[in-house]
Amino acid sequence: MSKIEHNLEPTIGIHSDIPLCDPVADEFGYVGFAKQVATAVVKTPSPQGLVMAIHGPWGTGKSTLLNFVKHYLQEEKGGSKPLVIDFNPWWFDDKNQLAGQFLAQLSTKLKLGPSNVQKAGDLMAEYSGALGKAVALSTGHVWVDVPIGILLKFFKLKPKDVPKLKTEITTALREGNHRVVCIIDDIDRLTPTEIREVFKVVKALADFPNLVYLLSFDRKVVANALAGAMDLNGEAGGEAYLEKIIQVPFHLPAVDRVKLQHKLFSELNRLLVGADMQLFDQAYWGNIFLEGMAPQLTKPRDIVRYVNALAVTFPVLRDEVNITDFFALEFLRINQPDLYETIRDNVQWFAGRDQRGLTAHERTEEREFHQAWAAKLDESVRSGIQAMMERLFPRLDDMGRGAEVESEWRKMRRAAAPEMFPNYFQFAVGADRLSRNTMISFIDGLADQDRTEATLLDAVKMKRSDGSSKARDYLEYFRDYTSEIDSARAINMLRVLAKIGDKLIVKGDESYVGVSLPSSVRLGWVMQHALSRVPEDKRDTELISSFKDGEAVTYLCEAISMIEACHQKPVTYGPAATLTAIKPETLVELKGIALNWIELAATRGQLLAAPEMVSLLVRWRDWRSIEAPRKWIDNYIMPDRKNLLAFLEHFLQSSTTTTFGDRVGRVSYSLGLKFLSDLIDLAEVDGRLVPSVQGERQTDTQELVIAIFQKQYKLFNKGKDPDAFMLRMGIDDDEG
Known part of the structure; x- marks a missing residue:
């Protein structure tokens, strides 16, 4: 196994939510519909204030469709090419003067347009001022602050009455015989009062010849807004009002789910360039996606928001988290933030495996906890998210699992592994955490015993705020890579343990993921897994050799205890079965070697500082006699009060x-x-x-x-x- 090299970086960046303009970039099948709308705008014979509308929820691509329509309108040749006027109410600060702003813009565009409509533009400017008084009386809002006389003087026009001006504009537009298209987008983003003003303007100016309105909005939002602003009979009243104004309604075609998913997957593939695909399981991803994610990804904006989030958070963690788990949890962060926060703040209810030893009270409490968050989900997505959650966090399915699954979860960097869980919510791997790439490098480096010793001793010095060391993670994760360690590396690991094992016993490492575990036991587990990779005919010899060259007395005694336990109660499966196969005569020889090391440590004055000294005294007593430790205590401990206190x-x-x-x-x-x-x-x-x-x-x-x-x-x-x-x-x- 070799260290992962990152020569490739993802090419994806943050996508803006700006609508597309070029139909070539269409990914959701809008081009055909845009052509049909453009054709209807141009080919409708002699329109008299035609009002068309495109309906669709927010984020479905209405603005993109309008841009495509404008593109095809501009492709028209000669006299059939319409004059397009964009009016977006969001461009203006004073929404109470939308009518005045609209007429002013319409006038300016007409005057700058083809010669056959320029006269209509001049008249429209005068009409705007004259009509202002009438609109003010109707709505209570003045849409032109400048006095009408000054406005008319500015345009060098003489005051005329409103009906006569309208007649002249009508004649000018009809004789000009040039199609004018007024496009108004984002109406549904205005306040109810502002929405009312826009439609009052459209209604007031909807009967000019050769003038076509193309509006875009969420029909339900606008209907409710009009009902509230105009005291109509609910949404139905708002719908009835719209029907009086809009002659040709279009509904934005639903985006094909296959196309949406193709867009998402193509973006994710770019994001995965250079990632370690060993952390990705296609079947696992497919089930997670189809059950919990796909039903909520229904429009283009959903894809943009989700991919943008991943583009920021995933590159930093891509080799430290399970790809599917991270994609799923980020999806929840964007689309189900309450559930995401519940997961983040309750590791004890999500990570780890189902504990069969829980009391009835604890089981009831856990069940009620999960029922509570599920009840808060919208019914339309609840079952899918629950199914997804059971895959992400297997303890939720209430199926008993053995301890071996946790090793696999750790190796695959699953969120279900308590040790991996924090990575998913920090959006960075701290310097004191063991990255997957670093662990892979460590496994490769086992070929060099000196390098391995140096790495572990340096890790002991890397202390965290909770008092634990980074060495704990090296020892803990070692078990996850057993199958990838060859015999030579395994033998080197046995020698490293025997030589420096006691230096790896750090008091702060005993508390691990809520469980108190003596560090010496962790060393014993590593010994088991390393020994299992040594050919059976060499195991006894290599174990004895490592003991002879080592001096880590606490580790040596722990290893012997584990072998004894497997002899007393034979184990026939897993790494522990390797210890069962150790010969009885080998065990006797190992005890003799360990006993010699204990007595040498006592002679050198090192025994008092040895970790788990009390257990060493017990073994010294059992393997030699009670007199041996007593003599050491009398000669070394009792004469020195400082030693006595340290001893106690x-x-x-x-x-x-x-x-x-x-x-x-x-x-x-x-x-x-x-x-x-x-x-x-x-x-x-x-x-x-x-x-x-x-x-x-x-x-x-x-x-x-x-x-x-x-x-x-x-x-x-x-x-x-x-x-x-x-x-x-x-x-x-x-x-x-």
Whole structure:
């Protein structure tokens, strides 16, 4: 297996939501419809204020269709080429003067148009001022702030009455015989009052010859807005009003789902250029997409919004997340933000596998939690999203799964893996997190033992805010790549563990995804998986060899304990079956090697600093005799008060208890004096704990050790079992 090289970068960028203009770029089948509309605009004989409208919901491409229509109108030849006037109400700040703004723009365009309509433009300017008074009386709004006299003086025209001006404009437009198309887009984005004003203008000016209006809006939105602004009878009243004004309604054709999906997939393919496709499963993606995503991707704008989001978030994480999981969760972030936030804030209910050990109360609580978020979903998409969620987070389907699935989830960087879950909501991989590419590089680097040792020791120094180290992740994820490790790399890993394993036991690493796990056990798991990659006829020999060259006594003893457990209760499957096959005589030899290393560590003064020292003393006692650890304690521990305190710290145990109504648990402590009494003279310890120098400084932990020892020792002297009591600071000596 080789490290992933990223020579290719995705070519995708942020797409604007600007409507398309060139029909060549059509991807949703609008061209044919646009041609038909353009033909209707041009070929309708002698239109007398014809009003046409294109209806469609927001985001379906109405503006793009209008641009295509304009394109084909401009392609008309000679005298049949219409004069196109764009009017967008959004261009003007004062929406109360839309009528005046429209007439002013219409006048200007006509005066700048072909010669046969320029006269109509001059008359239209004068008509705008004269009509202003009438509209003001009708609507209560003045649409031209400049006094009419000044306006007419500006255009060098003499005042005329409104009917006469309208007659002259009608004559000029008819004699000019040139089609004029007024296009008004985005009407549905205006306020109800502004929408009313637009339609009042259209209605007032809808009977000029050779003048065609082409409007674009969401019919339902506009009907409701008109009903509210004009006190009509609900949506039906608004619809009736529209029918009086619009002679030719068109409904934007529904976009073919296949074309929409083709557009989405082509954009996603560009986004995936250079990505690690080992993190993509086609069947898994297909089910997720069809169940939960496809029903909600119904219009072009849905595609643009979704792809734009991925273009920002995915490139940074593309090799650290499962592609399908990330695409699905980003889809929820855009389209179901409440559910997305629920997932993000409740890892305990989504990540991990279904725990058969949950109590009835916990199962009820979890079930009610998932029913609650599902109930908030729109009924039209609920079942699809629920099906998608069960694929994303398998614990939701309530099917029991073995622990081995979590390893596969981690390897595939699934959101269901508790360790991977945070990556999906941070949009960046922190420097203290182990990236997939780094892990792959580590697996390749196992061919070099020195390099592997250096990598792991550096990772120990990389501490996180929770006290854990990056080394924990290397050891945890190692199991996920077992099948990709050859024999030589596996043997090197065994040697690395035996040599520096104890340095990889970091106290802060014990708490892992809500579970307390001794770091030595994690080392034992790595040993199992590495050994499983060594040919069967070489396993015993290589294991013995690694023990002889190593000095990590805690790791060595943990490995022996695991082998013993598999001999006592044979395992026939998985990596642990490899330990079952270790020969009994090999186990005896391994114990002898480990015992020699324990005694050498004691001689060198290293045993006191060894992780899990208490378990080493137990093995020393069991494999040699009780006298061996006693002699070391008498000669090395008792003479030095500092060593004695450090020694007792190894025995300090704590537990947290809660009672009904507690929000914070109570921490209690014990030193295990019953076991200690077999190794050391407790009376002598009690005497030596008194500071030899007045005011001698001690750490908080040392002070706690002294206090707990003194309280438990009093119980011990009274004939009580001190190990039966976990003591809290400040309680009475006899409490228990």
